[in-house]
Amino acid sequence: MPRMSAKSTQKLAMAGIWGAGAIAVLFLLLIIGYVLVRGLSHISWSFLTTAPSGGLAGGGGISTVIVTTFYLVGFAMVILVPLGVGAAIYLAEYAPDNRLTRLIRFGTEVLAGVPSIVFGIFGFALFVIALNFRFSILAGALTLVCLLLPILIRTSEEALRAVPRAHREAALALGATKWQTIWRVTLPAAIPGIATGVILCIGRAVGETASLYVTMGGSPAMPTSLFSGGRTLSLHLFYLATVTNNISGAFATGVILIMVIVGTNAITNWLSQRFRARMMVGA
């Protein structure tokens, strides 16, 4: 076989590279398009506002599912945000370069790679069984907190580190204590970056299934307290697709899920662009 000239290899390679990009876009369009086509027609006001009927037919709407999703994600964020941002403050502002800091960083990175089902079965053993929370929103939310903590720590730490040094020095020079500097100067400046991380976590929480499948029980009823079981949008989709075989209901739920993800992605992009621009001006 004759060796190809550099020019024809170049052409062939570029064709391959553009082809790969086209395939990736095709995957995305195919998935989103298919879900929209199959699901949109099924969405109506009554679909959004009636409760799922449960049982084997899996009919009804998704009202209780929407409420449960808000309830779960909201409660998880209330616990997660102070913990994650606090940990990030330590890592970005206080942590000396010693063995403990390296251990904390290593632990956080490893935790970020642990599969969600491992968090799930841990939450199942600890929250559902040992602490006797039963299958509940509480157990699901606490499991979510463990799962999302490393993500929020990483994004918040980056946001804090992006705040220019001059801000801190000015505050300290005015006689503020270190904590006053953090609380009044660094943290407010980093808020848009931290918000990006929080919204990223909300997106992940809404899409999460495996760990919630084993901690929330999946009751289709309206939750009355933190101790009620329930199902989020993702869980509902899973039950409809596998247990009750209501495929069009599953696609309609999928449309809502994709809209949530598109929304959170758009907000994240917008916030992070603004944050980057602001930090550039400040520097």
Add this chain to the structure above:
Amino acid sequence: MRFRYLIDRTSKVVVLVFALLALVILAAIAAYNLKAALPAFRQAGVLHMLFGTEWSLTNKEFGLLPMILGSLMVTAGALIFAVPLGVACAILLAEVAPTRVRQFLRPAVDLLAGIPSVVFGLVGLVIIVPFIRDFGGPGYSLAAGIIVLTVMILPTIVSISEDSIRAVPKSYREGALALGATQWQTIWRVLLPSARSGIMASVVLGMGRAIGEAMAMIMVLGNSPVIPKSLLSPASTMAGTIAADAPEASGVQRSALFAISVVLFLLIIIINGIALVILRRGSRAQNVC
């Protein structure tokens, strides 16, 4: 004003405690898993579990080999497709595409990364499973799992590889082009070797995501605990088996699920450890330049 110094000191301790929390959670997961898995390991024997081929909760047979192999096969299969495709996309984004294409492609990849795994599972269940069925077998198969996972891990590989190709110093490109290399020769001989560590890390992280995926795999693999004989036969994965069986299991059966979780956890720690080492070595190498 003593008060503000008190706050200053207390807050430092409080945020340190929060930072330690991640470490505590990690330790708790490891310890809890091991403790809960002990009864099963003790009853069945570690080696017998790892290499046993029979898994049946009702008969208390806890051979993990079918799902260990299942996890490894779908993961390897997905990597075969996703790595060339993902690296090519990364090259497109980092080197080839004009800004306007990039501004459209990058959010598309991010969106693909954000789509919940159950949506992938649903599309796989409705499109890919019937498609595979036309080739024979039940349709719920290794092949369906590989296709779904390929799409799922693609964004991980693309975004991390893109970052690492972008991080190659500009002078490398200019040097190669000045020597008369074509764009492709520059990419193939200079950029990809320089970005090797980041690309390898992206592959390893994609591998981690593939091995850990549970719900989408339950939906398209058929979740049958047998060693698959061909691409068309059903299979199961470790993560999928834990999720599918956890709500009903109790006693020693539940313990067996924790045993799977221990194996999965160890595997992931090893995989991520490799990724961290590769990334760290890569960033050191680039600092030298």
